[in-house]
Amino acid sequence: MDFDQADALNQAIRLLSLRHRARTATLLTPLGLHPGQEALLLELARTGPMIQAQLGEALGCEPPSVTLMTRKLEASGQIRRTPAPTDKRASIVELTDSGKALVEQVKQLWCDLAEETVTGLPAETVAELPGILTTLTGNVDTRRLRHPHGRRDGEQELPTRP
Amino acid sequence: MDFDQADALNQAIRLLSLRHRARTATLLTPLGLHPGQEALLLELARTGPMIQAQLGEALGCEPPSVTLMTRKLEASGQIRRTPAPTDKRASIVELTDSGKALVEQVKQLWCDLAEETVTGLPAETVAELPGILTTLTGNVDTRRLRHPHGRRDGEQELPTRP
DNA sequence: CAGACTTAGTTATGCGCATAAGGTTATCTG
DNA sequence: CAGATAACCTTATGCGCATAACTAAGTCTG
Structure with missing residues (x-):
C-alpha cells in the first residue's frame, strides 16, 4: 500500500476517534457523564453485577x-462497589437505582448518536459497518495476545443470572 | 435505529479508537514518539512551515x-518554533533536519500499520473505507460550526487567489 | 503445609486531548 | 486616531487512557 492511501486511512481513523469522542462528550455532559463512563454503565446493564477485572476485559481497558x-x-x-464474599481481593460492581435510570437515558442518546453518525450512508453500508470496524479492531488488537488462555481467576463464580 | 444496532456501532467505533491508538503507540515508541505527534510531523512534511493555529486546524485539535x-x-x-516576522503574536513551526529524517521512518511505519489494519478485508471495501470514515467524521463534527466564517487572521498572505 | 506463582486491586506518574481564563498583538470602526 | 473587537498563544486544570511498581489474597506444587 502506498503512503497516500495509508495516510488517508490512518488519518481518517484518528479524526473519527477525536470527533466521535468529542460528540459523545457534548451529548453526555447534560447527564453528568464523561465519555468512557457510558460504556461502563451500559456493560453493567447488559451483563449484570461483575468484578472489576471482568469490566476491564469487557471495556478493553486496563485495571488502573x-x-x-x-x-x-x-x-x-x-454504581456501588461491594467486597466479594468469596474472594477478599475482588469487589463486585453493580448499578444503583439511580444508575439504572441513567442507563435508560444513555440508551436513548446512544441511538440518536448512531443515527446521526451514519447519516447519508447507504443502508447496505450501514449494515456492514459494525462488522468492518470490528475486523479493523481485531487486526490491530494487541490486547488478546497478552492474556493468552482466557480462563481467569473466579470466572465461574458468578453465574450469569442468579 | 434500535438500541442493539446503535450500540454495536458506537462500541465498535470506541474500541477501534482505543486499539488503533494503542497499536500506534507501541509502533511509535521505538521512534521516541507518542501518538498524535506523528500526525503533527506528517502535516508539517505535507504542507511545509506553518503557524500553530493552522496546525491546530489541520490536526483537528485545539490551541492549547x-x-x-x-x-x-x-x-x-x-521541530523548531520561530517568531513570525510579520505577526508578533504568531510563531512559525517547521521540521528540523532530525525531524525530516524521522518523518521518513514514520511514513514507512504508517504504511505498515494501514496494511495491518485492513488485513482480511476485500479490496473493494478497503478502497471505500477512507471515504466512509470521513463521512462518519463529518456527521459528528461539531468543530467547523464553531468557526462559522473560515477567514482567519493573515490567511490571505499566502496567495490563495483564483 | 510452605514457598512460588498468579490474580485483584491500588497508587504514582505521564501523555493527549479538552475547556476556561488571561496576556499580547493585530485589525476594524466610529 | 482611539477604543472595541478579534486573533494568536499560553497557563491552569481536569478527564480518560496507559505503564510501572506495589500490597494483599488466592492457587498451585514440592
Missing part, C-alpha cells in the same frame, strides 16, 4: 483505568 | 493542545 472510572461513578452515585 | 505538542517536539529536537 477501571479503578478510577468506578471510583468516580461510585462518588456520583451511579 | 498544539502548544503542548509543539513544545514537546521542540524539546526533543524534531
